[in-house]
Amino acid sequence: MEILATVDLDGVEPGTPGWEAARAAVTASMAAHGFVVVAAHGALGPDLLAALFGRAMPELFALPLDVKRRTVSAKGPFRGYVGQRPGMAFESLAVREPANPDSAREFAAVLWPDGGNPEFCETIVSFAKNMKKLEETVETLLLEGLGVRGETVGAHLGMLEHGVRLSHYGAPLDRETSMSMQAHCDDGMVNGIVQHEVEGLEVHVGDGRWAPVPAEPGSVTFVAGEQLRVVTNGRVPACLHRVRTPSHRERFSALFGPEQKEGVEVRALGDLVDAEHPLQFNPLRHEEYSKWRYSDQGIKFEDPLKAYCGVGKDGAVA
Numbered sequence: 001m002e003i004l005a006t007v008d009l010d011g012v013e014p015g016t017p018g019w020e021a022a023r024a025a026v027t028a029s030m031a032a033h034g035f036v037v038v039a040a041h042g043a044l045g046p047d048l049l050a051a052l053f054g055r056a057m058p059e060l061f062a063l064p065l066d067v068k069r070r071t072v073s074a075k076g077p078f079r080g081y082v083g084q085r086p087g088m089a090f091e092s093l094a095v096r097e098p099a100n101p102d103s104a105r106e107f108a109a110v111l112w113p114d115g116g117n118p119e120f121c122e123t124i125v126s127f128a129k130n131m132k133k134l135e136e137t138v139e140t141l142l143l144e145g146l147g148v149r150g151e152t153v154g155a156h157l158g159m160l161e162h163g164v165r166l167s168h169y170g171a172p173l174d175r176e177t178s179m180s181m182q183a184h185c186d187d188g189m190v191n192g193i194v195q196h197e198v199e200g201l202e203v204h205v206g207d208g209r210w211a212p213v214p215a216e217p218g219s220v221t222f223v224a225g226e227q228l229r230v231v232t233n234g235r236v237p238a239c240l241h242r243v244r245t246p247s248h249r250e251r252f253s254a255l256f257g258p259e260q261k262e263g264v265e266v267r268a269l270g271d272l273v274d275a276e277h278p279l280q281f282n283p284l285r286h287e288e289y290s291k292w293r294y295s296d297q298g299i300k301f302e303d304p305l306k307a308y309c310g311v312g313k314d315g316a317v318a
């Protein structure tokens with residue numbers, strides 16, 4: 001399979017003829033690189049994309065900084081408003097449980113205290129509902145493809161919470177490298193990244209080589225985070241990715257991602273641990289790991305997850 005081959009998930013449901021081929025393609029791409037690009041025109045039609053990228057997001061980012069900052073999270077780094085970071089022309093806001101109309105309304109009431117913003121909420125909820133279904137399809141295809149039983153997949157999906165992160169990038173500050181976000185792995189389960197018109201997302205495909213993912217309408221790039229690496233007992237690597245925009249245009253992206261419910265340990269699925277595949281990571285608590293990972297101590301490690309909870313690795317902290 002070509003590295004960036006797109007897996008068409010339109011109309012793919014359990015029991016449909018396309019299911020097995022999609023399962024093989026999603027699993028192969030995720031296991032090899034920790035990412036998969038999918039096409040989902042049904043979930044991301046032109047009207048929804050226009051409402052999200054053409055109206056909701058420009059309106060959101062046009063708000064004054066002190067208003068956007070009302071959503072800064074006390075729960076740790078990268079949970080609420082993020083911006084004004086050194087060297088980055090980047091701002092981003094996160095909506096928790098965005099498929100739930102009540103939580104979308106709560107978010108909007110913070111930013112638009114005078115009546116909320118019903119149109120904004122409707123757009124966020126539609127986007128999140130479609131992305132949640134798509135994300136569950138991708139995880140089900142992947143976990144089934146790795147040999148996990150259906151009931152285990154269902155239990156896993158039931159232990160997730162969700163967020164949407166909306167991001168705005170100005171022209172890259174470093175005109176030479178065109179880099180807008182340095183290479184990193186996400187710490188959650190898996191993020192579905194939707195780009196719009198302007199290029200930027202690049203995924204690492206091995207040996208220092210990077211592949212730019214085209215900003216195709218209706219396509220989503222799912223990048224595995226560290227939690228998925230733990231859950232799959234290392235079968236799926238966390239995807240190293242970055243944002244680089246050689247055209248120097250301003251750019252929006254929308255990300256949907258689940259993570260383990262707060263307070264529930266992240267651990268390998270039992271179906272993926274056996275004599276041939278010994279346990280790779282000890283169970284971890286995300287809140288504690290995340291605090292450590294972004295601390296002065298944690299940021300020193302190239303592979304912080306392995307350092308923190310790798311089994312039988314020197315320097316394991318947990």
Ligand SMILES: O=C(O)CCC(=O)C(=O)O
Pocket residue numbers: 165167181186193195200201241242243253255
């Ligand atoms: O904007 C993008 O395409 C990716 C953003 C990203 O990697 C992140 O927010 O973690």
Ligand SMILES: [Fe+2]
Pocket residue numbers: 184185186241
């Ligand atoms: Fe990321």
